[in-house]
Amino acid sequence: MKNHFKILFSVGAIFIMLFGNAQPVVKPLKVAVFAPVYIDSAFEGINYKLGNNYLPKYILPGLDFYNGMLLAIDSLNTEKQALEFIFYDTKSINEPLEDILTKPELKDISLMIASFNQRNEIKTLADFSLEKNVPLISMTYPNDGGVTNNPFFVLVNPTxxxxxxxxxxxxxxxxxxxxxxxxxxxxxxxxxxxxxxxxxxxxxxxxxxxxxxxxxxxxxxxxxxxxxxxxxxxxxxxxxxxxxxxxxxxxxxxxxxxxxxxxxxxxxxxxxxxxxxxxxxxxxTSPYNYSRTDKLGQTIASNYKNKYMGRPSDMVF
Structure with missing residues (x-):
């Protein structure tokens, strides 16, 4: 399981490169997504080590953010957008964030999307975004992490x-x-x-x-x-x-x-x-306060239930 996860999150098993028949082949825009999933805390090699029917609470926010991203990718898939997504676990024991940012596949990214749960991670990614002139969207953390004078850093959640x-x-x-x-x-x-x-x-x-x-x-x-x-x-x-x-x-x-x-x-x-x-x-307080009763909220909840057999948390939205 550990090796499979590495392929999924580090190599980019999710690709969106769909084009109409008459369209010329173009290079897809590459999007890097960072989320705290703690996969190394849950698996020892290929074995799940936390016991049957048990998933720690600290894993759930990052996992639901990841699942929410997959739902968004499904929507983009229907629109045949030329995009390639690469996922990274920011809580990887073997690959800390600093090492992840040295990976060659990040040299030509067009956008970074991050779910932070620690303040000290923000500036590391923000400095990288400024160096590469690549927008970084902070989706879930209410603090700017001390980032200043960086036009590529976008804080979209409540301050x-x-x-x-x-x-x-x-x-x-x-x-x-x-x-x-x-x-x-x-x-x-x-x-x-x-x-x-x-x-x-x-x-x-x-x-x-x-x-x-x-x-x-x-x-x-x-x-x-x-x-x-x-x-x-x-x-x-x-x-x-x-x-x-x-x-x-x-x-x-x-x-x-x-x-x-x-x-x-x-x-x-x-x-x-x-x-x-x-x-x-x-x-x-929670970073989000999205309506679940409007048409969009109901659609997201329905799609999540059909795909994951559960109720979406705020992090999905």
């Missing part, structure tokens, strides 16, 4: 500011009078999140939220978190950082002591984390 506004309105609707503790780490993005929440609080037409900001170091202990909580009532926690490790450690700290009841509101970067929320109640 971080949009997510922060959604989180604020959610908190204001459901927990308008509760004490809210915002945990953050030192950093420019974290400062922006905290200041945005403060700015929204000042502009709200209703009662402002009662938000207390606590800054922690990256090596914070569980006790440093618990000392900020109230054991006599439910605690509303807001993670004010996109850093995945910080968020995961924060949730683990809250889950260690059952004497403290808490609901943790996190960032959209939590969507791809492996074990987050396993022992705690969490809420986080």
């Amino acid at each position: 971080l500011r949009t997510h922060i506004e959604a989180i604020y309105h959610f908190l204001h609707h459901y927990y308008p009078t509760e004490n809210i503790t915002l945990f953050k780490r030192n950093g420019a993005t974290e400062d922006m999140i905290a200041s945005s929440m403060s700015e929204l609080n000042k502009k709200t037409p209703g009662l402002p939220l009662k938000i207390k900001t606590v800054e922690l170091t990256d090596s914070f202990s569980h006790s440093q978190v618990l000392m900020q909580l109230d054991s006599t009532r439910q605690n509303i926690i807001l993670c004010g950082s996109l850093n995945e490790v910080f968020g995961l450690n924060l949730v683990k700290a809250l889950a260690t002591n059952k004497n403290y009841k808490s609901i943790t509101v996190g960032m959209p970067t939590w969507d791809g984390l492996r074990d987050i929320g396993k022992d705690a109640e969490i809420i986080y």
Whole structure:
């Protein structure tokens, strides 16, 4: 299975090179698609190593993005577009992203489409897009990864500011009078999140939220978190950082002591984390909010069900 996957994702088993009978043969445009599928985590050689009827949650977003791309390719197939797609697993153990970008087949690509789930991957691909003058479309991650002055980098999903506004309105609707503790780490993005929440609080037409900001170091202990909580009532926690490790450690700290009841509101970067929320109640924003009731949404859902025998997640859209 591992070798078959390499052919599918690295060599490009999906080709769209369909032309009408009267059309001359032209070179198809080449599109490189990058997604976190974690195939090496699921297979040992040709053997699936995670047990029957079990697929880890952290694999699902990238896999559904890949399946959504296949549905899009089916649509392009009917239109006989001259395109060639190459898929790459950005979580390959044997081929890290830096090595993938040295592959000869990427020398003449026309477009890159990426599903990111980690901030540090963005700049690597964005720098490559700038060097090669090839557009890079970031489909699923709400952060620009620190990319500036790159006309080839396109962020099509909701920005971080949009997510922060959604989180604020959610908190204001459901927990308008509760004490809210915002945990953050030192950093420019974290400062922006905290200041945005403060700015929204000042502009709200209703009662402002009662938000207390606590800054922690990256090596914070569980006790440093618990000392900020109230054991006599439910605690509303807001993670004010996109850093995945910080968020995961924060949730683990809250889950260690059952004497403290808490609901943790996190960032959209939590969507791809492996074990987050396993022992705690969490809420986080999604990169997508597509209608499933209009004609397009129903068509996508129907095609997905017919092809994969399931219900499409947001990542498919």
